[in-house]
Amino acid sequence: MPPTGHRRSSGHHGSRGASARHDDDAPLIPILARKVREVESKAQKGKVGPTNRTKFQVIAFLVREERRRVKADTEISDGTRAELLKRLDGVATILAKIAARDTSLIALLEVEQAASPVAQKLRRDWLIESGAKLSDDELIITTAPVAPTPSVPASLAAKQVLPPSAKAHRRSSPFLAPDLRPAAPTAPRRRLDGWELMGPLYKAFETGAGGTAASMTLPDAPRIDRLAPAGREIMKHQARFVEAAKRGHRTFLLADEPGLGKTAQSLLAASVSGAFPLLAVVPNVVKMNWAREAERWLPGRVASVINGDGDTVDAFADVLIVNYEVLDRHLSWLGDHGFRGMVVDEAHFIKNLGSQRSQNVLALSRRIRERTPDHNPLLLALTGTPLINDVEDFNAIWQFLGWTNGERPNAELARRLDETGLTPADHGFYPEARQAVIDLGVVRRKKIDVAADLPDKLVADLPVELDDDLGRSIRAAETEMAQRMYASYERIILARGSERTARGLVDHDIMRLVAQGELDDGSGSASGENVFSMVRRIGQAKAPLAADYTAQLARSVGKVVFFAKHIDVMDQAERVFAERGLRTVSIRGDQSTPARQEAIDAFNTDEGVSVAVCSLTAAGVGVNLQAASNVVLAELSWTAAEQTQAIDRVHRIGQAEPVTAWRIIAAHTIDTKIAELIDSKQGLAARALDGEQREAGPQDSVQLSALLHLLEQEISR
Structure with a gap:
């Protein structure tokens, strides 16, 4: 009943009593x-x-x-x-x-x-x-049963292939061992069954409720390492994770910071769990590295890579490795192969639930869960950056692991939430809910905590002046963009007759509307300039300066990794390095896997190779370049995660020197604000995953925030 003494309102949905924080007439x-x-x-x-x-x-x-x-x-x-x-x-x-x-x-x-x-x-x-x-x-709200989802969507049925060795595998073992155990009893009705819980679960991580790192309790590492193969040794944090899998835990979001050996941990977890055959879905750039790691950590096991239509794959292998791009044509036979485990590497790649890539991965994980005799396969989601922009980036990963179906928690998570004795209306629910999810299998370790011998990492900004014709044209384009937005702002203000602006106040809602319109308008000004093309031109203007600084570093401290977003910036840099007599390797998105691995090996082992010129997108994940301890970021990324991934190609286990990442920043341009915004984006992951009491920074995209900054500067003049 509502508290007495408060006004009751009529209506078909009942009476309402206002609390202290709600309006009495319409709470x-x-x-x-x-x-x-x-x-x-x-x-x-x-x-x-x-x-x-x-x-x-x-x-x-x-x-x-x-x-x-x-x-x-x-x-x-x-x-x-x-x-x-x-x-x-x-x-x-x-x-x-x-x-x-x-x-x-x-x-x-x-x-x-x-x-x-x-x-x-x-x-x-x-x-x-x-x-x-x-x-x-x-x-009391009843929920209709969810219809089963086919493992192969009708739109992809015509694309399905069946490699020759997969046919042989089917003939040799046409049936999976039957599961003769009794069916699990129907889950009892729980106290929270009627509550919408997904929003509160996201909120629990968004607010960093509890203030503790997002990592489940792991068992102690064995005193004698019996987890690694003979002749190899794993670090204590790796051993604790593998020991948890050995003791029966089967679903993990392994969110260790990049460079802490997630691939080795996954392969050893599969080994101690008997989770073979194992399917690894990985980015194309790391397929060869996964095969190499499997050879290192699983002696006696066979790993095979699926390329194209799979004509060369060994379907009898213990570990099958497939990249996201070709997965769509292999869904049918992979879904019926009888896998006992599945790994999704760089799992943030599936955060967009509307993408075919995400749907393919989720369909396979459901099929593997259905086909495993105990319905409890080993499922591992690996990513050092599970949150890119929003806490709902967790959605697809949680679904892959079977913790939720996107609309509600699974039976185990629902039971844990129910046992809290709280509801989302209680403030204390949120730290308890966050911990309930963590205990399902979130593992997050930071380098500073688990790799005491790993050297420090420093990100240093180097402002440069763009004082040539290109630099002046960039600043002119920024001014023109700011004035264009200000003109739109003024037109809307005059049309609406805003009371706030009549009092000399800035209307932030209209500012946001104008900035979003500018962002959505792909054409920009009459010259075709917009925030994306402007940032690209800034990268082009910085390229020779960044390359010159890289060449100086290479002469003085040794090998350097040079990162850029755009091919033309990479091309400019390589011309500068050639003129300086420096040997380079290039890691780009259009390379074949063998060519990319050859470039990586040359950089790490050939003393004559001074610089690795890398694409932020193609070389930002799954690449080991620890022969260098200096990184030059010639262009800024739009996300903090992409920047972190790039730096951690060098700052990883095995690195013996302190790592410095040099960000080349174009002074007196929007580049400076973008660098600031990227840094502010680190707050979300720090709160949600690491339990740090940090401000999250703006929740808008970096692009929108940068445009708002330009408009605000113009208004304040």
């Missing part, structure tokens, strides 16, 4: 205003996924419901009614803006009821938060 409106801002923030970043689509639908439904209630309420004055309707109109206006950005949402505005179980749960939870008294029918 639901502040909640709707807060929720619609959350969805708007995601929409501005292009993150209107399933969860936020459902929130959008429920907000629209409740706005209509609340409007009817306010109009019919005879206990409030006409002035109060007008004010409440105006506030509801404000929420509806934001919904319309969001729908204008993503027109597929318009259909949800027309739906007259929140029909799905998730939508019903959201509606119920928000009404309870507002103090509503609900009927039993509204409190």
Whole structure:
């Protein structure tokens, strides 16, 4: 019952009692205003996924419901009614803006009821938060069973191939051993079954609830190393992970910082778990490295790489290695192969649930789980950067591991949440929920904590002046872009007659609207300039300066790794190095796997090779370049994760020297702000994974934040 002494409101969804933080007349409106801002923030970043689509639908439904209630309420004055309707109109206006950005949402505005179980749960939870008294029918929400998803989508059926050795494998072993154990009992109904839990689980990590590192409790390492093969030795943090797999744990998000040996840990975990055959889904650039690592850590086992249509693959191998790009044509036979384990390397590659790559990986993991006799295969998601921009980046990884189905937790996680005795309405729920997920198998170790002998890492910024014609044209283009946005801002201000600006205040909502419009407009100015082309031109202008500094480093300290985003910047740098008489190797996206590995080996072993010229995207993952201890970042990435991955090609186990990454920053340009924004993005992972009490920085994309900075500077002049 609502607390006595508070005003009760009428309406078909029951009476509402306002708490101290809600308006007495309409306690639901502040909640709707807060929720619609959350969805708007995601929409501005292009993150209107399933969860936020459902929130959008429920907000629209409740706005209509609340409007009817306010109009019919005879206990409030006409002035109060007008004010409440105006506030509801404000929420509806934001919904319309969001729908204008993503027109597929318009259909949800027309739906007259929140029909799905998730939508019903959201509606119920928000009404309870507002103090509503609900009927039993509204409190108890039933969930329809989820229809099974085929392992091969119909759209990919025609692409499926069956390698010759896979045919032979089927003939030699046409059936999997039957699972004769009794079926698991139906999960009992739990206290939290009616609650929407995915949003609170994300929030638990977003806020860093609990303030502790996101790592499950691992057993102590064995006193005598019986986990590594004869003649090899693993570090203590690796041994503790492998020991956990040996003792029966079967699902892991191994989120160790890059360079701590996740590949070796995965292969040894498969060995002690008997999880063969093992499927490894990896980026193309590391397929050969995975085969080499399997040879090192699994002597006596056979690893085979799937290329193209798989004509050369050995389907009888213990470890099959396939890259994301060719996975779509092998779904059928891989799904029926009888794998006992699956590894997804660089698992942040599947964060976009709408991509075919993500759908392929999730379909295979479901199939492997179904086909494993105990339905408990070894599933490993490996990534040093599981969070790129948003906590919902966890979504696909959790689904791969079977911890959730995207809409609700699995039975084990639901049981753990239920045992807390709390609900998402309780503040104490969030640290408990975060820990419940961690205990399912999140393992996160930082280099500073587990590799005491690993040398320090320093990121040093080197500002450079672009004082040539190209530099002057870049600054002119920045000025033109800022003035173009300011003109748009002024037009909107004048058209709306904003009260804030009449008082000399900046309207940040309009600023965001203008900056987002600039970002969405691919053409930019009449000359075709936009934030992306401008940053590329800055990279071109910095290229000779960055290459010159790299050449000086190579002459004074030895081998250097040079990173750039664009091929033309790499080409410019290589011309400079050739003119200086420096031998180089190149690691690019258009190379074959053998050619790439040959370049890596030459850099690491040939004393005559001074510089590795690398693509941020092609060489930023799964590449070991620890023969160098100096890295030059000639161009800035749009994400902190990409920058970290690049530096950690050098800063990894086996490195004997302190590592310095030199970021070349174009002074007095947008480049300086981008560097600052990249650094601020480190806060999300630091809170969510490492338990650090750090500010998250802006949640907008780096591109949008940079444009807002330009516009704000222009307004303040």
